[in-house]
Amino acid sequence: MTGGAGAGADAFGGRRTASAPGVLYVRFHAGAEMYDRLLGLLHEITPVVQALPPDAALADVRGALRYFGRDAAGLAALVRVRALARYGADCTIGVGANPLLARLAVYDGGLPDGPQGRPPGAVRTAPEDLGAIPAAALPGVGPATARQLAPYGLDTVGRIAATPLGTLQRILGAAAGRRVHDQARGIDPAPVTPNAPARAMAGDRRFGRDELDPVRHRRALLSLTHELGARLRAEGQVARSLTLTVRYADRSTTTRTRMLPEPTGHTVALTDTAYRLYASLGLQRARVRGVSLRAEGLTAAGLAARQLTFDPGDDKARRIEAAADRARARFGPGAVRPATLPGTAA
Known part of the structure; x- marks a missing residue:
């Protein structure tokens, strides 16, 4: 997207959204392990930085x-x-007068990476006309909300903006209707809120193509929980919660967080929680481009209480897990893998 969103730019000739652009929405194209260092680049420019793990951030540079x-x-x-x-990592950066417009500046219609699709990294200013952007590009419109709006023909930002507030509130409810109504007009009163990323550990998996198969989605989650579990145990840490982020073909995302039953680095517990998070999204045949998991609220394993159990299966799983950790430490991280993952010998 190109074009300027100049001072007092108004997408639809009505209410003016904001003054001159001064907010950046940055999406880093790098692994989760690089996130903290890349976030530091923004802090060199401005102290007003809001971390949006696992791969994005907002910065108010005014x-x-x-x-x-x-x-x-x-x-x-x-x-x-x-x-x-510094890091050989590219990023796509949207520039707008508020966080919403900065996010919409990087919307690319789900085009693939590469010379015939979208460029892998660029600086893009918010478009003056938001009308043709699909409704699902709005942060307040996830897959479920988009399905609610579709029967009424409200599939673009322009059509939503032209719909009376009362109509949207009857469809979505009072609060959600007003939020979507304002967003479609480029109105976002929320400031960039400085924060620090929580002590966490993350990993991500990107599919080579838009993936519809839930089995492959779950395999990616299984791979991530085994990776995170091994890293947590190797560092002597446990996590208190798990956050799942799913990125769709249209570049929109859904994020859900769930507390673990107890602080743990046990792969079985991480996998069970990750599967529950995935099931709660009800994706069915969604076109998924990638998934990421973030283990949050890390603390030293020695300081965490563990609920005792008389389940022999759990005790056996932990002994196997410890043996697998010793094998990885000696022969490398790929020495032991779940049998259901690609590349594992049958």
Whole structure:
């Protein structure tokens, strides 16, 4: 997307959304292990940075424009150059007058990476006309909400913006209807809230193509829970919660978090929680581009209480897990893998 969202830009000739662009939405194209270092690049520009794990962040750069002598798009280009030069990681950065418009600037219609699709990284300013963007691109419109709107022909941002508030509230409810109504007009009063990423450990899996098969989705989750479990145990840590992020073909995402029954690094418990999170989304035949898991609320394993159990199966699973950890430590991380994962000998 190109074009400017100049001072006081108004997408539909009505209410003015904001002043000059000053918010960046940054999506890093790198592994989760690089996230904290890439986030540090934004802190070099402005202290007003909101981490959005596992691969994105918001930054309000309005206070840094005069210091650097650049506009917001210029600062976005600077962040991208530094990410490439220091870490070899590209990023896509949206520039807008508020967090919503900055997010919409990076919407690409689900085009694939590569020379015939979208560029793998770029700086994009918010479009002046949001009308043709699909409704699912709005942060407040997930797959379930999009299905509610579709029977009424409300499949684009422009059509939603032209719909009376009362009609949307009858379809979606009072609060959700007003939120979607405002978002379709480019209105987002929420500020960028500075925070620090919670002490966490993350991993992600990206499919080579848009994947519809739930079995492959679950295999990716199984691979991630085995990876996270092994890393947690190797570092002597346990997690208190697990966050699942699913990225769809249209570049929208859904994120869900669930507390673990007890702080743990036990792979079986992580896998069970990950599967429950996935089932709660009700994706059915969704076109999924990638999944990521984030183990959060990390603490030292020695400080965490463990519920005793008389289940011999659980005790056996933990002994097998410990033996597998010893094998990985001696022969490498690929020495022991779940039999259901690709590349494992039958």
